[in-house]
Amino acid sequence: MGKKSITNTARFCLEVWNTGLFALVWVFYYNSFAFDTYRVLGSIVSVLIYFIIYRALCEVYKAFRIASCPIGETVFSQVISFGIPDLILYVESCLIFNQVVNIMPGAVTVCVQMAGTIAIITITKRYLMHHVPPKMTVFVYGKDIPEEELVSFKERVLQKYAHIFDVKYMLSEEESDEVLLSHIQECCSVLFYEASYQRRSFLAGYCLQEQKEIYFTPQLDDIVLMGCQPKHLLDTPLFRYDYASYKKSEYRLKRVFDLVFSVILLVITSPIMLLTAFAIKMEDRGPVFYKQDRCTKDGAVFSIYKFRSMIVDAEKNGFIPCTSGDKRITRVGKIIRSTRIDELPQIINILKGDMSFVGPRPERVEHVQEYTKDLPEFSYRMRVKGGLTGYAQIYGKYNTSAYDKLRLDLMYIENQSFLLDLKILMLTFKIMFIPESTEGFSEEKSKKLAARKNKAVTVSQYSEINSKLNMKVGS
Secondary structure, eight states, rough: OOHHHHHHHHHHHHHHHHHHHHHHIIIIIIIIHHHOOHHHHHHHHHHHHHHHHHHHHHHTTTTTTTTTHHHHHHHHHHHHHHHHHHHHHHHHHHHHHSSOOOOOOHHHHHHHHHHHHHHHHHHHHHHHHHHHHOOEEEEOOOTOOOOHHHOOOOEEEEHHHTEEEEEEEEETTTHHHHHHHHHHHHHHHHOOOOOOOOHHHHHHHHHHHHTTTTOOOOHHHHHHHGGGEEESHHHHSSEEEEOOOGGGOOOOOOOHHHHHHOOOOOOHHHHHHHHHHHHHHHHOOOSEEEEEEEEEEGGEEEEEEOOOBOTTTTTTTTTOOTTOOOTBBBBHHHHHTTTGGGTHHHHHHHHSSSSSEEESSSOBHHHHHHHHOOOOOGGGGGGGOOEEHHHHHSOTTTTTHHHHHHHHHHHHHHOOOOOHHHHHHHHHHTTTGGGGGOOBBBBHHHHHHHHHHSSSSOOOHHHHHHHHHHHHHHH
16 A cells, blocks of 8 residues: 555544544534534534534644644644544534534543544554655755755654655766756655756656656745746746735734734733733833844834843854753743743734734844845845734744745745734634754854854945845846
């Protein structure tokens, strides 16, 4: 049995298990509270609503990716996916019955759903790892890639996906056609890492002909093409670039959403924020908040608010990126950073209009100068307003490189929509509980970054960079 057949079988088992258990408790208990008449029809509609919500959330949270995700992450995604519709239908029964219904049958059902889900995912994952061998893979990398970067990329891939990829060969794109094609023929999967467009295009054509599995790191041009729409003006195919980041109707809807939900969140999170402020003050008597200049849409500079998670004057000797196990982080800071509570004051920035809930993460002014010097396209991120969360926060980590952050943010910019914003907000809830997303820089990398970025930058210097960007975009 192939990997696809195994995961599809597990998917079917999860759907039947979780939906079946909900149907059982609903029909024999909660349905009578919700419907005095038409109970059969009411139970069918309720189970159907549950299944639709469950499947939709599974798609959002990638809850069926058993082969490619860790067991814990997949289980967590499933718990969110069946837990939310469980709660929604329970609230529905309470509202219709006009009083609180006993929650215990539902709570027991959730526990049984969770136990079965853990069993199905664990058994499936172990079977895949012991009976389905990883695919023979060849890495084809660009000619200018440093060996250190290449080794790091390979280690990151194998650390999480050694059960999927069996890397047999690491070949430079400068190898002869004969050598590359013979090794590609031998393998099942090909991964192009920062290969040039011309070389990748030639080799990908051969891969398609031989039906090889293709992975590649996109260049910026590839991502920009995602923002194009086909136009059938002639019998010759045309693509037109769609400036999605400049749609005023989308921004108006986004701003209304930001205003409404920032007020709601401020009310909901105010007890947590007050408790956090008290804990910070009690630990070292220092200031509660930490302000920092950041860059947002069109290069505007604003002060971002955070709960202070480091010792007072942590950067008195210059900028030093946070590392894993950084001694400057306070005891309270460790908790609020791991739970993202330190970001809550940024709701005030959203209410003021400095930021949005979703968008590229606003960078420090000095970072923008340094990144733009090495990578001019980095400023393209500022075509949209900065956000509390974004594509790079969902699919990247704290120590993701500037170039990779740029690619992730451009993928958001070229595909942005209100529905995508909602999806990112839902995924943010999930990553809040994944520790690796806050992983800091290594000590060695932190020192290198600090050496490059400790040179001060003024707002006027930044404005010069932004003016050059605007001239480039307008030309």
